[in-house]
Amino acid sequence: MLSLVDLRRRIEAGTLTPEGAIRLSQEAILARDPVVRATVVTDPAPAVTDAGPLAGIAVGVKDIIDTAAMPTQMGSPIYEGWQPKTDAPIVMRLKALGAVVLAKTTTSPFASVDPTETTNPHDPGHTPGGSSAGSAAAVGAGMLPLALGTQTGGSVIRPASFCGCAAIKPSFRLLPTVGVKTFSWALDTLGLFGAGVGDVAHALALIAARPAIDLGGTPPGTPRVMVVTQDFAEAPAPEAKSALDRARQAAERAGALVRDFALPPEFAAAFESHGTIQDFEARQALAWEYAHHRDALSPRLGPQLDAAQGLDAAAYDDARRKAHRARRLLKTLFSDFDAILTYSAPGFAPRTLASTGDARFNRLWTLMGVPCVNVPVPGDGLPVGVQVIARFGGDGRALAVAAMIEGALER
């Protein structure tokens, strides 16, 4: 993989130019993308600047995020050739930092659950996950050092786990979703993919203009880490359990205080309410597409929106109350510990291109709005990761604990 921190170190040392760094991505795309199929369109002649802390960093932008110089096609034939007027604020921010938007990356239609043509960079017979399929696969394949995704259920953390890269779904609205196609306004969250935890930490600190997020992996004293198995979701596959065990042992080796923790029943209730909130909002957010292009909606999204027409406001309001209660309780719980360690995904990427896998270990945390980091866990076979979670606003803490575990896993 291309490490953002490593590329920037070489550029600052004068051993690599920004142009040279962009060329590494261009060459990797030429070599890998014919099989991985992570990009929708690439900029054939990108304008590379020498200025800015992300100069020389090629970025992939999920194709539900508006770009003024490239079409934004939402993974859907309904938006074929659609050219937005403006760059989304997150794209403007990347450019202001010197980064190059080199590619739009594939997305499930409207960031829903239907698969794209993208293949897993570790085995083309397996899904890369979704909905941020192209961004996860492009980073996992070593084509790009940084890519933007979005998560409404598990669309950042799950594909990162499947593709073997690090990722962060930051605190809700830390990054602006303006100019990003809405699926569910209470859930949609921009996230970042990178080679390692240090790479996404460095990128997030710069993009969010909050230097404290980037601790360079320094462990925060003796962090108290709770291992959570989310028993309200179906049990995971053995490889996910094994990865969680290894991550737990790594955390202990690195000096963390690790305990098991069973989430109170309020969290099962919130977990169950995720779909109602998501689908009630998606019905509104995609009302135009549904009314005018129902037949062009993808095979799972169409019926999902059909069913959503029957949801009523009372069910939605009840679901929101359950989410609110769990959020308040989680805030209290986080006064007793620093981070939660749990599954990123139910197991390896499924051996199919007809599904993007299951988001059941991610949904609750998206609904809670808390920062979640995927840490790849080295092992045999396909990649699998674990998820480190901190309190709302504790993005730096989540990243620091994640970096601590990542470091101990490598040893």
Place this chain on the structure above:
Amino acid sequence: MLSLVDLRRRIEAGTLTPEGAIRLSQEAILARDPVVRATVVTDPAPAVTDAGPLAGIAVGVKDIIDTAAMPTQMGSPIYEGWQPKTDAPIVMRLKALGAVVLAKTTTSPFASVDPTETTNPHDPGHTPGGSSAGSAAAVGAGMLPLALGTQTGGSVIRPASFCGCAAIKPSFRLLPTVGVKTFSWALDTLGLFGAGVGDVAHALALIAARPAIDLGGTPPGTPRVMVVTQDFAEAPAPEAKSALDRARQAAERAGALVRDFALPPEFAAAFESHGTIQDFEARQALAWEYAHHRDALSPRLGPQLDAAQGLDAAAYDDARRKAHRARRLLKTLFSDFDAILTYSAPGFAPRTLASTGDARFNRLWTLMGVPCVNVPVPGDGLPVGVQVIARFGGDGRALAVAAMIEGALER
């Protein structure tokens, strides 16, 4: 003014057709709009349906809200002729209810503070307020029975007060802001203008699919109403004080328990933090416009965004914490009373077209996310209104108390 409830009553009684009702708006636009200048574009041949609870209702849509059949020009030359691909969800919802989008209405550029060419329907030498200038003026002039606005500071309640119509800024995100140009995502709120409180209550109940919002003006037992003067803002003009006194007496006559209430200091702190939150987000939301079209920004917005470039994330995070504290405190306070009664605006619409007036009595409540209703207070001279506020989610309660005051004022 054209009352939505009255038009619907006549349509249901068979004494008016939906076509006839739309024609009333078309004729009123022809008669009044040459002076009021509230519309940007009108649909010359609207498709009128007989079906739906808002059939026959002509709606004005603020020109920062996406429409697929009419341009959306944001009140700015930067978006001259810009044609969005889709209708915003709120527009889709109005159409699904049978309403006709008859006009796009004028807006301050990007819903900021610079004035439009719209004049006050009660005196063309006075501002109609802003930023939802056209929507407030069109309803106040009797051109339309319903119009959509947005409020980030005081862009719904203030122009309603200036133009003599009722309006509601509902609870934050009760109505979806998808497809609405963002200024500040933590503040931007869709609102409705109508002839009277019963009209906006009926419309909101239908649009939000929450029938309980529309109580038909039934007073909720003996409501406890607190009169709040917002002393952290500069004092209002005599006519605003007089209107508040008359509304207070009307509430008492109608059987409410009315007391004075001084807001604790946390609210002054939140009031002061509004601008930081708004401008830090506006800088991001309008990053593309600022970077590529700084010279085409309007006279106040340009310098506002210049200054916003200097805001840092720490100031923003601190402002959000202050807002959060005040929101939690307000929730507690609302367990002791039902509604707050306060100023809608500092006084009559200023005698100028070079300013949209002052939002200082509105900003705090937008930041709190609570429902706010403007009740016109009959009197001599230009219109002036008062503001009725309830707890978050208490849109029906705010409307019921507002209707109670409105009814007693008329007697």
